[in-house]
Amino acid sequence: MGLKSSQIKQLERLYRRKIAPKSVISSQLVKDLCTAAFELGRIVGLLVNRRGSVENVILGDATRLYLPDIGRIRASSQRLRGLRLIVAKPKKKQRLKAKSNMVFRPSLYEIDHDFIVDLEKLRLDLVLQIQAHVEAESKKASLAIIADKGTKVEYFRDVNNISFDFSQFIAELEAKITSQIKKAHKIALIKGERGAAILIGVYLKTQKAWKYSLNELKELCVAAKVTVVDTEVQRRLKLDAKTVVGQGKLEDICLSALHKGAQTIIFDCDLSPSQLNSITDLTDLKVLDRTMLILDIFAKRAVSRAGKLQVELAQLKYSLPRLAKKQTGLSRLTGGIGGQGPGETKLEVDRRRAKDKVAKIEGEIETLKRQRRLRSSKRHEKKIPTIAIVGYTNAGKSTLLNALTNSKVLAKNELFATLDPTARRLRFPKEHEVILTDTVGFIRDLPKGLINAFRATLEELKDADLLLHVVDATDQQYVKHSKIVEDLLGDLKLLEQKRVIALNKCDLVDSEIAHKKAKMLGGTCISAKSRSGFKDLMAMCSQALWPKDIFR
Structure with a gap:
């Protein structure tokens, strides 16, 4: 990292700082954190647990801070992460030149958008960003929390003025989130439906055409017993090759799903195998496309032996190329007598079993077809x-x-x-x-x-x-x-x-x-x-x- 030993010790001292359970931050920690950030000229962040202990000290560059892997993106839909992010960002020398139509608010210290995304995506307890300037006695700060509709941000002229009871605040916030989640699922639970979803329409065509297409997708959701809590429409000249909507838009949709209690996102188009893999890598929400939804309806409605076989065959053929393309570096040799190496990977076994199942079902359908012809001939x-x-x-x-x-x-x-x-x-x-x-x-x-x-x-x-x-x-x-x-x-x-x-x-x-x-x-x-x-x-x-x- 190119740090001096004294700077490394300075950062290590931050680990030893403790915060009272009822406090958001202590004045001594503010002083040490801002001093380190200002002297290094880089963003310094802390992940603090609810006991007030520092779990991680993170050193960024002058403009960005990359958080470590702290587990699944959404560990629970009704609980927060149990960690707060506190960052100190060195104050820049601001130019006074500004556009005439811009509103200048010198009293507010705006929080970085990246930290807002981290707050919602990782479900952090809160994010506190402090302006690191050792010469000033008071340190401006902005504090963000998850609220009813997106994020709520509060501004402080002095970070030491933050005086609310943190432990009580978190308890009330989690109770409120739990209540909102239950409310979002209430309709689905009453009707015996199968969860809530956000519909995503990405269109290259006219408004009249896509409105009809989206309405038909809503009707398909009704048939599938899925509650639609929101719709997202995007007009593009060309679909994004990886995520259809673009990574930034996908993140916004996932955050919206978080607030509205949706467990599924449904695209009004067919996703290619690579697109499906890319999207599922970026979210833990269930991802469906139009064909998957239709297949689900058919699977639910099939009653006869022939109908069930035909639906299963269609599902297998559709899912086969969409099996995750991972572990390709391992041996492709078949296991058993005469085989060398580690044998088949789990992915290859799944693919082979799916192909065998397809062949078996096609044979059974052919038998039913002959029987149907016999009845027809009679x-x-x-x-x-x-x-x-x-x-x-x-x-x-x-x-x-x-x-x-x-x-x-x-x-x-x-x-x-x-x-x-x-x-x-x-x-x-x-x-x-x-x-x-x-x-x-x-x-x-x-x-x-x-x-x-x-x-x-x-x-x-x-x-x-x-x-x-x-x-x-x-x-x-x-x-x-x-x-x-x-x-x-x-x-x-x-x-x-x-x-x-x-x-x-x-x-x-x-x-x-x-x-x-x-x-x-x-x-x-x-x-x-x-x-x-x-x-x-x-x-x-x-x-x-x-x-x-x-x-x-």
Whole structure:
């Protein structure tokens, strides 16, 4: 460090100083700390525990102080660290020249932003910054504590004027923090939900587009039983390669999560493996992206054996490249007879097991696929046509199935309320009968892994004699969503299938507007809830299935 032995002894003496438990700092410690900082021309910091003992003496440079590793960033959400940071910063010779529009406050001694970040990120009891100037009798200081909304800073013309009871203050502060955390989680606990989250939207597009995208993410959170406590939106010309939002913004979001009791941050985009690793290295919050959230919803909703297998396959394929890329310097040789070296690392074992699990599940799904084809072929032998209901998620497909067949299939005003396909018989006039099948809803940017995993289920659509495309009339993005469904049907090579379009929820919009929308789409207006418009819908389906029989 280039210090003289006398300077080293001067710093060592700071270790021996004690502070009374009720005091923030002692006058003797102020004197010794400021003298050391002023003579060295460098920032000197102390980490002091609640017993008043100095645990660390830290020497910085003229402008920065780097704290040692004091454990996890957030040891507990309801308790402070049990350490206070006291720093003495040498006074600079200030120039009097200033911009005319700036407010000059000579009586205030501003605390450095870095120390505010340390206070919140490390959950310190408090931060006290003192202006080290041995010639002046009084030492200006600023004291920062964690408050309701961010940080509270108090200014002192003389550090020796700080006279509040420190031990009582800390006890009251921790009780207040505990109360705030419990209040933040109260809604989630009452509703039996799965914690609180902050949503992060980083967009290169227009405000109208990102507002809709963020609202859809909020609906996904409702479906996942996650309470949204805040949203953060950032417009960028280019996404940050490592953290999407930039490291500084990410730190601010993590501090906001700390104050609002959020345990999770959810990005309205897909994170690459490197981005996920970089973000998780910077915070101990749970990090999810849009695809992870959708997969979580699917995992929660899957009921059948096929559905559970398909979700597990999609999760494994998505998580496999996102396993932490660590311990790459160790041997990659396989363990066992003939193997040399330390054998496989835990990471490599996890990857191999995941790949083996993927292969096993794919085999089981293929078996279920053959069984499904067998059932389908039996239906075709009996010459019973199949109508498959498709559409954007939450368009009212399950409600329509219930209304047409008098069934009680689960139907909720939530995204992905239906995951496992459901089949019911429907009798048409003139002694015709069909099998009506409800399928999983589509959504924009549906993960490719999920489409591939559910391909065995979605392939049932190929066997359908007619696709009934349900569109939500109340959806402002109904044209865009119809296009998304059409594109996904194209990916599945189903555009050649016969299709009928039903504009649902027409009872909730103006009649004239609803009919204009239906005409533009080439469909008919219905309301699955009030059961209106079914006659025209049945006529369209009948004409598509049995062209020779005209339904009247």
